[in-house]
Amino acid sequence: GQNIDQPTEMTATEGAIVQINCTYQTSGFNGLFWYQQHAGEAPTFLSYNVLDGLEEKGRFSSFLSRSKGYSYLLLKELQMKDSASYLCAVRGAGYSTLTFGKGTMLLVSP
């Protein structure tokens, strides 16, 4: 089976840095995806990790440790528009499908 854990909610201040953690226990591993979802909208792709280490994309970075079953999404220079839900999704042994965590609701305040 697949189990993915993320914190339910986080708060941060505009301009700050926030780290959103994701731990997973899956039968096989073939990659981890991070998505951003604003309320009432579709998820949009942020990052993909399949090997250990850090992937950087502008203000967003994602880290993976396969041995620990752990990933984090790092958001720098927070802006109000970053207030959203952040979904961690793991591709297991089958390659065909993703299993999503319940998401972390991030609230950025002035």
Place this chain on the structure above:
Amino acid sequence: DGGITQSPKYLFRKEGQNVTLSCEQNLNHDAMYWYRQDPGQGLRLIYYSQIVNDFQKGDIAEGYSVSREKKESFPLTVTSAQKNPTAFYLCASTEGRDQPQHFGDGTRLSIL
């Protein structure tokens, strides 16, 4: 512009009625997916299709049916057997196994 189109944006179902949600993509993607999202929850997989004329059940397929007669289209029918259909339904597609899934704008289904 290439993308995934879901329609309608809002849908209301009467008790005992089947309804069909449309999903069309012009990205030439082989794989397509249907998810259900409930408030405060992640996405749960209903059905997926990796190729035309073939599809597989996801984690919560009971009360739903799909077809994949064309590469571009993957409609989802919510049958009367689905007793709690009120949710946000998302369709997605992907180019390949190392590529991200791209999502349509979703259909919000409610019960009258």
